Amino acid sequence: MDDSGLRIAYETHDGVRELIERLVYTLEGISLAFDWWDEEYVSGPGLYFAVVTGPSVADFADPMGRNRWPTDRCREVHRDLDSFFETAREVAITCDGGIVVSVDGVIQEQLVRFRDLTPDELADATESVEYKDWMGARHMSALDTSRRPNVVATATLSEETGRVTRFQRGSFQTFERAALGGEWNVVGYD
Template identity: 70%
Template sequence: MADTLRIDYESHNGVRELIDCLRYTLEGISLNFDRWGERYVSGPGIYVAVVTGPSVAAFADPMGRNKWPIDRCREIPGHIQSFFETAQEVALSRDGAVVISIDGVVQEQMVRFNDIMPGERDDISEQTDDYEDWMGSRHMSALDTSRRPNVVTTLTLSEESGRVTIFESGSFDSYDRSELGGVWNVDGESYV
């Protein structure tokens, strides 16, 4: 009976709109960076998790002083330009995952998500996609974390290649930099 009362956040219009805003923000950050491929240069990289519930403390640890600057942008709805500018700065200067609730409120403390333990596997979605050769620890963590019941979506921007990946329920869709921005991307050029 509890499942019949559960809100399906994965297909909720407002949550899907939030996820689209996050995806396009990561794409814009990738497309705005023009030094991809230069030797010894790391591009912007960011890991975002959209979650239900009040806390991720049961499966995440704080990443020390890595914090989202809530004085610049506390919530996404109505503040997309501020969110983009803040995310762009965070992607170049901080480590850890940014936690965002389904209502678009950004948590201050950035986190490291814990590995899934054997005793937790009963409540967690099956992993339907395998790890890919291009995946680093950020991407593997995002794939695993996307399987947790109160995580709707995780998204990553690769600091090595500018690739944007969306992870949901142990599966993912990944977009090379040349595929970002849809019709606005002419040969991988910036559109923001």
């Protein structure tokens, strides 16, 4: 049975695109609010979001110990954007692991480590990907994870440089810190 007519195209769904934009905007805001990127021996905030379909990521992710998103304070991206931003900023400094967000904006409490693609999954992937020299483990994982069928997009904030990157289906769009926020970023326009 061909069920393609029954599938929701999350990649182009307006609500999901808005969710991804909010995640990226939050990463940009956290990057721009941190003033010590150029300080030696200082790591900045780092984050990794994955927007997923389906009820579970258990088939390709493992819990990251006690690293948790505080769902008692902020359970959804859309409900209170100020609360979401402040919670994301705190998690970016205190925790490690991927943050799983469902396409309706609900945030999973447990932070995770996404597993590498298996050889079979790599064989099924339609395109090979090219890692760039600036990519660390978080970015390479986000690039690979974005290729999974039930992952709509991933987004990262680099703790070394403040770079923000959005990944979808094995491709990416990246912005160095100086390019974030356009004319409102005093770093890029000094």
